[in-house]
Amino acid sequence: MSFINEFFKSVFRTLGRILAYALIGFIIFLFAQKYVKANDEYWLSIPNYNGNSYSDYVNNFPYTFNENALGSTCTSISNCTGLQSTSIRLTYVGSDILKTYMYDLLVQFDLEYIMLGSTLVFNEQGITCSFRYSDEIIPCGARIIYEQVQPYNTYFDKYVVHVQINITNVSPSINRSGIAIHIPQLSGLSNTNALVRYTYTINDPIFRQNTKDNTDVITGNANANAQNIINAQNENTQNIISSQSYLNGQLIDNNNSNTQNIIDNQNSNTQDTIDAINNANIKCDDYNFVFNNSSNNTTFGRFDSSGNISSSINFKITDYIRLSENDYILSKNYNVANALYFCTYDYYKTLINCYNFNNLDSYTLNNENASFVRINFRVNSGDTTNFSGQYCYPYQERTNDILTDTSLPSNLNLPSVNFSNPISSLFLLPITFIQSLSSTCSSYSVPFLGGSFSFPCINLGNYLGTTLWGIIDLFITFGMIYSVARLFRKVYLSFTSLNEKVVNEFYGSGGSDD
Amino acid sequence: MGQALIEVFLGVATSLVSVILIPIDLIFSSLFPNLTSYINNFNNVLTTYVTPISGYFISMLPPISRSLFFVYIDFLVLLGTALLTYRAIILVFKIINKIKFW
Numbered sequence: 192m193s194f195i196n197e198f199f200k201s202v203f204r205t206l207g208r209i210l211a212y213a214l215i216g217f218i219i220f221l222f223a224q225k226y227v228k229a230n231d232e233y234w235l236s237i238p239n240y241n242g243n244s245y246s247d248y249v250n251n252f253p254y255t256f257n258e259n260a261l262g263s264t265c266t267s268i269s270n271c272t273g274l275q276s277t278s279i280r281l282t283y284v285g286s287d288i289l290k291t292y293m294y295d296l297l298v299q300f301d302l303e304y305i306m307l308g309s310t311l312v313f314n315e316q317g318i319t320c321s322f323r324y325s326d327e328i329i330p331c332g333a334r335i336i337y338e339q340v341q342p343y344n345t346y347f348d349k350y351v352v353h354v355q356i357n358i359t360n361v362s363p364s365i366n367r368s369g370i371a372i373h374i375p376q377l378s379g380l381s382n383t384n385a386l387v388r389y390t391y392t393i394n395d396p397i398f399r400q401n402t403k404d405n406t407d408v409i410t411g412n413a414n415a416n417a418q419n420i421i422n423a424q425n426e427n428t429q430n431i432i433s434s435q436s437y438l439n440g441q442l443i444d445n446n447n448s449n450t451q452n453i454i455d456n457q458n459s460n461t462q463d464t465i466d467a468i469n470n471a472n473i474k475c476d477d478y479n480f481v482f483n484n485s486s487n488n489t490t491f492g493r494f495d496s497s498g499n500i501s502s503s504i505n506f507k508i509t510d511y512i513r514l515s516e517n518d519y520i521l522s523k524n525y526n527v528a529n530a531l532y533f534c535t536y537d538y539y540k541t542l543i544n545c546y547n548f549n550n551l552d553s554y555t556l557n558n559e560n561a562s563f564v565r566i567n568f569r570v571n572s573g574d575t576t577n578f579s580g581q582y583c584y585p586y587q588e589r590t591n592d593i594l595t596d597t598s599l600p601s602n603l604n605l606p607s608v609n610f611s612n613p614i615s616s617l618f619l620l621p622i623t624f625i626q627s628l629s630s631t632c633s634s635y636s637v638p639f640l641g642g643s644f645s646f647p648c649i650n651l652g653n654y655l656g657t658t659l660w661g662i663i664d665l666f667i668t669f670g671m672i673y674s675v676a677r678l679f680r681k682v683y684l685s686f687t688s689l690n691e692k693v694v695n696e697f698y699g700s701g702g703s704d705d
Numbered sequence: 706m707g708q709a710l711i712e713v714f715l716g717v718a719t720s721l722v723s724v725i726l727i728p729i730d731l732i733f734s735s736l737f738p739n740l741t742s743y744i745n746n747f748n749n750v751l752t753t754y755v756t757p758i759s760g761y762f763i764s765m766l767p768p769i770s771r772s773l774f775f776v777y778i779d780f781l782v783l784l785g786t787a788l789l790t791y792r793a794i795i796l797v798f799k800i801i802n803k804i805k806f807w
Contacts, residue, residue, distance in 0.1 A: 613733055613744035615726035621782045622715055628760045635761035649765050664767030671773050
């Protein structure tokens with residue numbers, strides 16, 4: 192008997208070692224695979240480096256592959272001939288993309304000033320796609336597999352197209368390279384006032400921004416001109432515009448100390464203005480502005496962090512503010528403006544709509560019901576003012592007017608009532624355990640990694656072979672049968688003695704006298 | 706059939722243990738809220754981390770051994786639960802016996 196005992200002990204010990212070594216090796220293999228193999232999750236787009244087709248902007252686009260196709264004649268919204276173009280840039284962070292990858296993107300264009308009742312389709316040129324690393328630009332396949340065609344009945348609408356791109360056999364040495372999809376033209380817009388305001392990929396992690404999920408995927412940007420746009424989490428960009436109210440140019444209610452430094456900022460120093468904008472905590476994609484133009488009629492506009500600028504009839508192309516990803520640039524001819532009002536999107540839309548209906552005069556910039564932040568600045572003629580600002584990703588939903596309710600204390604903790612059964616749950620843990628056991632090969636998602644890493648199901652029989660695995664199975668089975676048999680014997684003996692104990696407990700050691 | 710029987714036994718054992726421990730649970734929850742919280746956290750940790758990873762490793766076992774292992778574990782748990790329940794009943798019975806209503 193002791194020989195059998197020792198035999199099974201040694202068998203189990205050996206098996207345990209084998210399993211331990213196999214497990215360690217497998218973990219190493221998994222980690223190695225994770226860092227060697229390219230993963231789709233490492234792809235994301237940095238959208239919104241696109242939008243309308245102001246030529247000055249487009250020509251500065253670093254991944255302009257087909258500049259001839261970008262020949263929009265739109266110099267302002269009023270004389271746009273209908274040729275619109277847009278581009279999407281993707282950034283890849285990884286080390287190995289040797290394989291062929293197909294990527295499906297849902298690209299959404301936010302359109303503004305669409306002629307009511309018009310439809311919008313891509314022309315037959317479709318889209319082109321290029322992949323760039325170092326100084327090389329490699330074409331990649333791209334095709335439109337679905338596009339939405341619908342008549343537009345509002346001034347603000349969305350246009351969705353499903354794009355599939357194909358990247359083949361790119362050098363493994365690429366790190367932080369970029370891919371660009373260029374959509375040369377939108378047709379069906381002849382003589383209309385259509386303007387692509389935003390472009391972004393819907394199925395992108397970008398829409399999980401402001402969450403920690405973003406931090407592990409956004410690590411770079413392929414644009415050599417944009418150095419400081421990484422990890423724009425934008426967590427501090429609370430829109431505080433609505434907290435400001437002006438009446439006849441005077442601030443009548445300033446509840447937000449954070450904006451104090453940008454109010455009535457009479458700057459002759461450009462850097463102060465830059466700081467003022469940066470400290471304003473205005474959501475970056477919602478720089479809705481109104482010019483208080485001393486020499487011309489008041490104009491208004493809207494620009495976002497990628498340089499798109501929209502609206503404004505009396506807005507000459509040479510006068511606009513252009514934003515690259517890290518630069519806000521005032522055009523040299525911009526010296527006529529002496530104040531810049533950042534207003535809410537709603538207010539901006541109101542102005543736009545009023546303007547469209549030639550009713551702008553009914554609104555004044557200093558309307559006490561309108562809320563905006565004013566930044567005064569002075570730009571000498573011929574100056575080019577560079578505004579260094581933070582880069583922000585566009586928001587799918589506009590939350591301009593969100594205000595934090597400060598009437599509630601931040602440390603407000605509502606009492607919680609806890610009806611729990613700690614002891615019974617503690618005693619029932621073994622039952623919970625065996626009920627959760629799976630009789631089939633299962634995978635394991637590591638909980639503290641948010642389920643993002645999981646050990647796959649391992650069927651050792653596939654690695655060891657059926658015969659060897661069967662033999663091992665038999666050994667383990669016999670060992671367990673032996674153990675269980677011993678346990679049964681022990682239990683039997685325990686019950687026998689327990690029975691005597693019970694008899695003694697109830698009837699005394701001498702038995703019953705009745 | 707065997708699996709169904711085991712599940713029935715487990716259900717009965719779970720119900721019995723839960724019912725018997727209701728007073729103690731109430732006492733713990735009301736008198737020792739912090740301790741209750743700690744116990745709950747402990748339970749959660751075991752349920753979240755230990756149980757799944759144990760299941761994962763057990764699922765690597767060969768099929769016959771795995772089935773046998775389940776039977777073995779079920780038997781152990783049932784036995785432990787039965788003994789626990791038995792002792793609890795004896796304890797309650799003794800306490801009732803010692804209470805004098807007159």
